[in-house]
Amino acid sequence: MSQAQLPKFLPSLLAALRQQGADGELALEQNDGLRKLYLAGGELVYLQSEAAGEQFGSYLLRQGILDFPELTRILAGDGRFRLGERIVQWGLMTLDERDSHLKLLQEQVMVHALEHRIISLAWNPGSLRQKLSDDLHLKLDHRHFIWKTFQEAQNPQEMVAMLCTRTDWRWEGIPGLLDAVSDLPLNPASAFALSFLGFEPISFETFLALGSLKEDDAARILFSLWAVGALSLVQGELPSPTFMPPEPSAPPPARV
Numbered sequence: 696m697s698q699a700q701l702p703k704f705l706p707s708l709l710a711a712l713r714q715q716g717a718d719g720e721l722a723l724e725q726n727d728g729l730r731k732l733y734l735a736g737g738e739l740v741y742l743q744s745e746a747a748g749e750q751f752g753s754y755l756l757r758q759g760i761l762d763f764p765e766l767t768r769i770l771a772g773d774g775r776f777r778l779g780e781r782i783v784q785w786g787l788m789t790l791d792e793r794d795s796h797l798k799l800l801q802e803q804v805m806v807h808a809l810e811h812r813i814i815s816l817a818w819n820p821g822s823l824r825q826k827l828s829d830d831l832h833l834k835l836d837h838r839h840f841i842w843k844t845f846q847e848a849q850n851p852q853e854m855v856a857m858l859c860t861r862t863d864w865r866w867e868g869i870p871g872l873l874d875a876v877s878d879l880p881l882n883p884a885s886a887f888a889l890s891f892l893g894f895e896p897i898s899f900e901t902f903l904a905l906g907s908l909k910e911d912d913a914a915r916i917l918f919s920l921w922a923v924g925a926l927s928l929v930q931g932e933l934p935s936p937t938f939m940p941p942e943p944s945a946p947p948p949a950r951v
Contacts, residue, residue, distance in 0.1 A: 703813040704857055704934070706845065710921035711934040713737035719820035721936060725811040730804060733823055737924070738837035740823070742804045749807065751778050754800045761787070801835065802844055809848035818936035838923045842879050845919040854914035858899040865896035865930035866921065876925050884908060885916055892920070896929050 705723070709732075712721070716737040723730045728746030732739060744750070748757070752770065755761045761769070769781050779797060782788050788796070858864070869875055872892055881889070888906025891897065903913045920926045 703816060704853070705809055705813065706854060706918040706922065707857060707934045708816075708936055709739075709841070710918060711928070712936070713922050713924050714927055714933065717820065718822060719818060720823070722817040722819065723808060723813050724815045725808065725813055727807070727811050730808050732808070735823060739805075739835055739840060740837075741835065742801050742808070744804045744807075746804075746807065749800070749804050751797065751800060754796065754803075755782075758796070760796070798835070798840075802840065802847075805840070805844040806847050809844065810850050816936060838879065841922045842919050845915055845922065851911035851914055854918055855910045858914050858917065861931060862898065862900070863931040864928060865898055866892070866917070866926040867894055867896055867929045868892035868920075869925055869927070872920075872925055876920065876923075879923075885912070888913065888916065889920075892926065 708721070712734055714737065718735050719733075721732040721734065723732070725746070728744065728749070730746060730749075731743040733741045733743075748754075752761075752766050756763065756766060765787075769778065769785060772781050776784070779793050783790055783793050868889075873886070873889055876889070884906075885908070888902070888908050891902060891905040899913070899917060902917060903910065906913060908916070917926070921928065
């Protein structure tokens, strides 16, 4: 994986933005549609998608919560409110039920974003006040959201390939790392591997050897911990969404 491809690898990009505590909108043009990821303090707060089937109305149809005539009537209602607000106003869901379904949809959007190729991306830093409307009150638990979606994504071989390519990368764990991630669903093998992450910079190769994990599992864990802020990259170049590969040099003029 070349340096030019590095910014288009979503797990490392999200991890870098988390490490920097970045605020802004990450717009991804992917081979199945456009997705927008909104971050505050480096943590995901909301995701939007124009990919087929990833809108809330499509989700409700798939779940059998609404039929098409009902959805059409609701969408024809007061345009000042989001579909999620209208569902509650019509008494079809409680607020908690609406938020539960929205979180499930957001997880689906994130997993698909991890699995689909990024054609181009744009990073729009700054406050989210002008990008998210005031009626959006859904709260994502960034830590559990990242952990769950990174484990579910069906492309761990890409994570392994990235880590095997970036042999210059080294990470340090935060103080009390095991206690700090005790709320995450770790199995005994994962917990044992995490015990090797501390103040001494460690590479993927070393983590893999010491932790005795399968490559796929080790890669998922490393990216997940980095993206939730339990690890920091201390050696090697931090990925940047604003990286631009150098322009190819012009060919020398032809001799006369």
